[in-house]
Amino acid sequence: MFSEFNIPEILKTDRDGFNFLAGLWHDAKDCKENITFNFDRCKFIEVNLAAVLGAMFDRLLFNGATPYVTYPDYIGSRRSLVRTGFYKNLRDDAKNEDRERYIPYRRFSIKESLSFKEYIHDEFTHKKRFPQCTETAELKIIEIICEVFANAVTHGGSMYVYCCGESHERFGIPMLDMSIVNMGTTIPDLVNEHLYRTFQKELSPCDCIHWAFKKGNTTKSTPGGLGLDILNTFITLNEGKLQMVSGTAMVDYSDGEHQFDSLDYPFPGTIVNLEINCADNKTYDWTNDNDEQQDIF
DSSP: OEEEEEOOSEEOSSHHHHHHHHHHHHHHTTOOSEEEEEOTTOOEEOGGGHHHHHHHHHHHHHTTOEEEEOOOSSHHHHHHHHHTTHHHHHOTTOOOOOOTTEEEEEEEETTOHHHHHHHHIIIIITSTTSOEEOHHHHHHHHHHHHHHHHIIIIISOOSEEEEEEEEEEETTEEEEEEEEEEOSSOHHHHHHHHHHHTTOOOOOHHHHHHHHTSTTOOSSSSSOOOOHHHHHHHHHHHTOEEEEEEEEEEEEEETTEEEEEEEEEEEEEEEEEEEEETTOOOEEOOOOGGGOOOOOO
């Protein structure tokens, strides 16, 4: 038996892109035979989405399928996927070209929390174009992203976390994108399970994600949350973007606003997509006093 799934000509971090990926998983998840992800027609892909494809690829292997991936015919998308290391991880005949432009494709197991922290430091916050931060501000950003990792592998029950990204221009503004992906229990499921246990009203999938971003909200038995509210504050001040996809819910935080969307099919885990505005000339600082953010100067 053989199944083939075509990657579209354009795959971006928008509702169409995330909806396609969720639908791809819906169609492929029960396959037990050879599966090919066909990139032949893919002219453009936002490379951080390779983290989503890599997560699905591994889960298909775990489910008993034998997945394959083809090279794009188009040089732009092929070069990006090779240089970020995606094909190096999936095909032995590919060579990785390391570039400052790319955040390399990596998979981290539940035992690699220290390696993940070093990866975020070296490949994300220490990129040349990342906004200026004091040491305390940088450590706080890294701490929050590591909390996302820890939640995925402990609370969400995911075996691995997948990451990659790239530096690029959007409407003439230099941006730095990174996606963090897991295939564990979705945020809507975790939040509604917590609300049920604490005799609170069930929320819609999108409202569950919005709940997780509010300061102090947590599904853990101990006080505190993921710090997503702090990360969202930084992204808002930076004029960047923070997206989260989990289950059928997609929430997009930008310009101090949030936009909800629902996907046609559920994504079986969580995608966190960070888009940093590298034209930001502010310097960020952080104080531990009352866990509040200090003024930008």
